[in-house]
Amino acid sequence: MDMKFDKYFSYFMIMTLSILCLANTLLAKEVEVFFVRGNESYQAGNYKVAIKEFEKILNSDYESWEVYYNLGNAYFKDGQTAKAILNFERAKKLNLKDEDINYNLELANLAIVDRIQELPQFFLFKWASTIAHSINLKVLGGITLSTYLLLIFLTVLRIYLKSPQLQRTAFVAIISASVTLTVFTGLFVMRIFENETKIEAIVIKDRVDVKSAPGGLTEVFTLHEGVKVQIKDHSETWVKIRLADGKIGWLEADVLETI
Secondary structure, eight states: OHHHHHHHHHHHHHHHHHHHHHHHHHHHHHHHHHHHHHHHHHHTTOHHHHHHHHHHHHHTTOOOHHHHHHHHHHHHHTTOHHHHHHHHHHHHHHOTTOHHHHHHHHHHHTTSSOOOOOOOOOHHHHHHHHHHHHSOHHHHHHHHHHHHHHHHHHHHHHHHOOOHHHHHHHHHHHHHHHHHHHHHHHHHHHHHHHHHHOEEEEEOSSEEEEESSTTOSOEEEEEETTOEEEEEEEETTEEEEEOTTSOEEEEEGGGEEEO
16 A cells, blocks of 8 residues: 555656646746847837836746846836836846946936935945945855854864964964854845845836825925835835935835835
8 A cells, every 4th residue: 555655656746846847948938938029129129019028027927137127128218217227126136246237227217307315324334235235145145154164164173283383373263264254144134134124116106295194195205206215114005115315204005116
């Protein structure tokens, strides 16, 4: 009985894996078709068609920085600046250092009405944030783990070293590794915390009035399409936003799209 069960279970697993592999292959081919069509339409100046093709890729639960980047370019050429900025920002989240993404994002931001000046940061916080965001999160995690393992290795090695000179060298190496581990652990935790708590969005409506409270009548300031905001709270169909310059207010959720 047990042998028959094992046999049927093995057949079931093989069939399941085969179906999954086939589905992934078909999805990859479909994505490639949409991507090629999108690029061809873009090159031909049919930006609305290109947008539809790239959106089909995202609707199939596949995402990559290349798709977001090309979609952003198509939206920008079609005159939809807010959507362009939204997709450039999404591409940047997946590929922080790409020069083309950053350049086109800056270019798109020059086309928006509002100029939001960031509040000055304490130089150490700014320095730490710049370093943390210049390194891919997976790479940052890998460096942190590698440094931790190195510290353990050096600590164990020092125990077995007999020469006082080598022990002193190992001690200096342990101190250096400890400092490095502390720095990279702090940067890694900072990025994880931001990913879990920091929600940013783009205003996609031409013009919106920011209120002092959810559903309130008092207008505190006005925003235009393309502005990036940070979402701080929710209340039914309203969200509390914060701008880079520190201004706070409430907007209806449907005028924003999350990055």
